[in-house]
Amino acid sequence: MQKDNLKNIILGLFALLGVVIIGITGFHLLEGYSFTDALFMTIITISTVGFREVYPLSPEGKIFTIILIIFSFGIFAYVVTTFTRMLVDGVFRHYYKDNKMKRRVAKLSNHIILCGYGRNGRQVAVDLSDHGEEFVIIEQDEELIETIRENPDLMYIHGDATLEEVLRMARVDRARALITTLPNDADNLFVVLTARQINPTMTIISRASHDNSDMKLKRAGATNVIMPDKIGGQRMAKLVTQPDVIEFIEYIILQKSKDVTLKEVSCTEMHSDYEGKSIGELNVRNYSGANIVGMKKTDKSYVFNPPPTQVLSSHDQLFVLGTPEQIRSLKDILKNPRRNSPVTGQETGT
Structure with missing residues (x-):
């Protein structure tokens, strides 16, 4: 709509210039007026100032003036x-704000792109904001864009996410992830x-509405495909068969408080002294208070409730349950050998 308004005003200005x-x-040829006099007569005629x-x-000249008034007045x-x-509608203000936003988005790197700001998209935006992630929304609906504009913390691109030029405006080439929640x-x-x-290495999460769409989306390059209706049905069934378990898991994962959280902790920055050592040798539970409840190995396999004898590798991903302070302490332990460490067996720096 904004582009249509600008197009209309430009067309109108060109018509007025004509x-x-x-x-x-006409005034120059029919009446012999100079350029200044002809311009003056034209302006007072089409503006009907009298x-x-x-x-x-x-x-x-009178007949020409009558014809000029008829065609120019409209x-x-x-x-x-x-x-x-x-x-009145704020089109110029929005145009300025949108262009300012485009310049801001153009500087982004390692960010997340969210396509669509419907019901699913809004929830994604809330969760990403809660986790402190930097993301940009692509939305073409004028009413939804107006809602986004009212929140100064949200970055956006007003356009169609299916178009390559719009995705490039959102810096898809430098993004680390894309989430598309479009209803179609x-x-x-x-x-x-x-x-x-454009970006072969990025993580792509896509919504799907039909059962036969998930495989097509994965073949197209989606890392994961989410079917909201299917997940909603599973959750409702689980709330009947395992209500306390589901509520407990949701409390940990979906809660907005900072009491306890489940986080991924990468071992890529783990100190070389810990390479090939077991969880028991690190004694992270006693030193940090955090619990390692799962692991993702190099071969993409998962280890649930890993035993103390589980050996760590710098390529592992740990799933850690604890308070934010406990998880920060565990990360520090992995990066820096402790004094009197059971692994190194000697005094080390903090």
Whole structure:
């Protein structure tokens, strides 16, 4: 709608300019006016301000003036009303804000792109904000964009996420992840295909509405495909069969408080002294208070409730349960050997 308004005002201005040129030319040829006098007569004629003529008009000049008024009045009124409506609706203010936002988004790197700001998209935005992630929203619906504009903390691109130029404006080439929550599976497929072609290494999460769409989206390049209806049905069934377990897990994962959280901790920055050592040798539970409840190994396999004898590798991902302070303590332990460490068996620096 914003682009249509700008297009309309530009077309109106060109039409008005054409009328002015015709008026200047006509008064010059029919009445012999100079350029300044012809311009003055044209402006007072099309604006109907009622000033007197520069010189008395000839019969031909009067007929030309009548025709000029008839054709120019509608164009002039259209330009004035369109311009006024754009001022009242804030189109110019939005245009300035959107361009300022584009320059801000152009500087992003290692961020997340969220395509769509419907019900699913809004929830994704809330959760990403809660985790302190930097993300940009792509949305083409004017009403939803207006809602996004009201939140100064949200970055956005007003456009169609299925178009390559819009994804490039969101810096998909430098993004680390993309989440597409569009309601149409075909649109999500276009987004996944385009994003994967531009950025082969990024994580892509796609929504799917139909059962046969998930495999197509994965073949197109989606890392994971989420079916909200299927997940919702499973959750409702689990709330009947295992209500306390589900509520406990949701409390840990979905809660907004900072009492306890489940986090991924990468071993890529683990100190070389700990390479090939077991969880028991690190004694992280006693030193940090955090619990390692799971692992993801180099071969993508998972280890649930790893025993103390489980050996660690710098390529492992740990799933850790604890308070934010306990998890920070565990990360520090992995990076820095402790004094009187059971692994090194000697005094080390903090």
